[in-house]
Amino acid sequence: MPITIFSHPSCYYHENGVDHPECPERLSAINDQLIRSGMEYVVMQRDASPATKEALYLAHGKRYVDELFAKAPTEGHIWLDPDTIMGPKSLNAALHAAGSGINAVDQVMKGSNEQAFCAVRPPGHHATREQAMGFCLLNNIAIAAEHALNTYQLSRIAIVDFDVHHGNGTEDIFQHEPRVLFCSSFEHPLYPYTGADSSNEHIINLPLAGGCRSGAWREQVQQHWLPAIDAFAPQLILISAGFDGHAEDEMAHFMLREEDYQWIASELKQLADKHCQGRIVAMLEGGYALSALGRSVVAFLKGLL
Numbered sequence: 631m632p633i634t635i636f637s638h639p640s641c642y643y644h645e646n647g648v649d650h651p652e653c654p655e656r657l658s659a660i661n662d663q664l665i666r667s668g669m670e671y672v673v674m675q676r677d678a679s680p681a682t683k684e685a686l687y688l689a690h691g692k693r694y695v696d697e698l699f700a701k702a703p704t705e706g707h708i709w710l711d712p713d714t715i716m717g718p719k720s721l722n723a724a725l726h727a728a729g730s731g732i733n734a735v736d737q738v739m740k741g742s743n744e745q746a747f748c749a750v751r752p753p754g755h756h757a758t759r760e761q762a763m764g765f766c767l768l769n770n771i772a773i774a775a776e777h778a779l780n781t782y783q784l785s786r787i788a789i790v791d792f793d794v795h796h797g798n799g800t801e802d803i804f805q806h807e808p809r810v811l812f813c814s815s816f817e818h819p820l821y822p823y824t825g826a827d828s829s830n831e832h833i834i835n836l837p838l839a840g841g842c843r844s845g846a847w848r849e850q851v852q853q854h855w856l857p858a859i860d861a862f863a864p865q866l867i868l869i870s871a872g873f874d875g876h877a878e879d880e881m882a883h884f885m886l887r888e889e890d891y892q893w894i895a896s897e898l899k900q901l902a903d904k905h906c907q908g909r910i911v912a913m914l915e916g917g918y919a920l921s922a923l924g925r926s927v928v929a930f931l932k933g934l935l
């Protein structure tokens with residue numbers, strides 16, 4: 631089966647303001663590279679549906695969700711935290727971003743040897759159970775994981791987060807949930823300045839210094855993540871796919887290349903083939919150097935094939 635790419639036009643309409651790195655052009659850059667690479671012929675593109683409030687309540691506090699709906703502006707914008715803006719189109723975009731993960735989980739759970747990639751924004755992995763932060767309104771990957779745990783009664787989900795920033799929101803939501811193995815690699819110290827010492831038996835954080843190159847990053851992943859995921863025998867692998875660790879991305883100081891994203895996709899695909907009939911759902915997180923982002927997503931998808 632081909633890889634399914636879920637997205638939605640509403641994800642283009644969430645605006646962070648002029649010259650903001652988390653911009654709609656990120657999705658266009660991915661689309662452009664999909665076309666240029668010929669990959670669009672081997673992927674299936676589908677529109678996402680919006681998440682329901684009930685689905686959000688599984689990962690976020692009811693009060694947080696209800697307040698987010700209540701304060702969504704009809705004009706102008708409001709700040710949810712010093713980095714996170716909400717405008718008139720933001721909630722709809724966030725609901726479709728979260729909904730894409732639910733659609734993708736349904737798709738891979740009902741099929742066999744299915745993979746899905748959600749090309750959506752706003753991203754999600756910094757949103758904690760009770761707080762929007764770091765460009766993230768709703769924690770898309772956590773909502774997808776909760777949907778999988780609840781709808782398909784799974785008992786083992788691995789979430790791999792290779793964004794250059796710590797997936798603090800995802801860790802916050804699953805810190806007491808042993809059914810979820812959470813693996814996050816990130817530059818340290820760097821925003822949000824968490825995760826360096828919060829690992830436990832089901833949270834495997836890899837805080838790495840700025841300047842980290844392909845070899846060192848792969849060595850850490852090979853040593854700490856791959857054997858742990860293999861031993862955990864996940865029934866589903868979810869990926870917070872952030873591409874801001876690319877050498878050309880000025881948001882941070884890792885020196886990864888698109889080949890590294892292809893490599894980790896292929897390593898995770900082998901584990902998914904071994905343990906869960908190839909079931910993988912990846913969701914876009916960061917990645918702000920537009921050309922590198924498009925190339926990295928294409929390389930990542932090639933790794934899944």
Ligand SMILES: [Zn+2]
Nearest residue numbers: 793795874916
């Ligand atoms: Zn990031």
